[in-house]
Amino acid sequence: MNSNYIIDIKYTNPILEWVLNKNNRDKHITVEPEHEGYAVFRDNLQSNPQDLIESGFPYKELYNIAEEIKLFYKLPQDVKIEPNYGYLVCYSINEHQVHAHNDPNFYYEGPDESLIEDKPDNYLSDVIHTRFNLLISKPLEGGNPVISEIEYNVKENELWRCLAGVDEHYTTKVIGSKPRIVLSFGRKIKVGQKGKWKVITK
Numbered sequence: 001m002n003s004n005y006i007i008d009i010k011y012t013n014p015i016l017e018w019v020l021n022k023n024n025r026d027k028h029i030t031v032e033p034e035h036e037g038y039a040v041f042r043d044n045l046q047s048n049p050q051d052l053i054e055s056g057f058p059y060k061e062l063y064n065i066a067e068e069i070k071l072f073y074k075l076p077q078d079v080k081i082e083p084n085y086g087y088l089v090c091y092s093i094n095e096h097q098v099h100a101h102n103d104p105n106f107y108y109e110g111p112d113e114s115l116i117e118d119k120p121d122n123y124l125s126d127v128i129h130t131r132f133n134l135l136i137s138k139p140l141e142g143g144n145p146v147i148s149e150i151e152y153n154v155k156e157n158e159l160w161r162c163l164a165g166v167d168e169h170y171t172t173k174v175i176g177s178k179p180r181i182v183l184s185f186g187r188k189i190k191v192g193q194k195g196k197w198k199v200i201t202k
């Protein structure tokens with residue numbers, strides 16, 4: 001849902017510039033999701049991979065945004081990072097659309113294969129895979145999140161929250177020449193906190 005809370009460009013611009021550099025994308029953002037249209041993403045940014053550090057990826061700004069999200073949504077100080085995708089960036093262009101899906105509430109495809117759990121897709125224990133997102137580049141048209149069949153017309157750099165483990169979500173199609181670049185911070189949120197947030201983010 002919309003938050004009306006805008007992250008300052010002093011934090012997002014260095015990341016935006018890094019992603020808009022095609023050289024960086026070609027070298028470091030190479031995973032193509034199974035979505036319609038063209039998209040590439042890089043997940044688990046918070047694992048500080050050597051190639052990203054050496055490329056000058058703006059980690060200071062990334063962590064500043066992560067902290068600001070924690071403060072704005074009043075997340076517990078010890079809130080855990082969601083381990084499948086963690087913090088991720090996704091770049092997409094004309095015609096890209098994320099298909100309708102839920103994200104796993106358990107260790108499904110994280111980087112450590114020894115931790116992978118065999119559970120039903122809709123498994124839910126006491127934590128919800130929750131994603132706190134912002135578009136650091138919003139397309140001329142489209143690219144909005146749709147959560148439980150409600151489209152949210154988010155502004156560039158506006159935070160939104162998606163209970164990705166329980167609410168089906170997708171995006172509207174990216175139209176035009178400006179790319180869609182999303183930063184997405186995954187957290188494991190205790191089920192009992194869900195009710196409190198609805199008030200916080202209204």
Ligand SMILES: [Fe+2]
Pocket residue numbers: 101102103164169
């Ligand atoms: Fe998702």
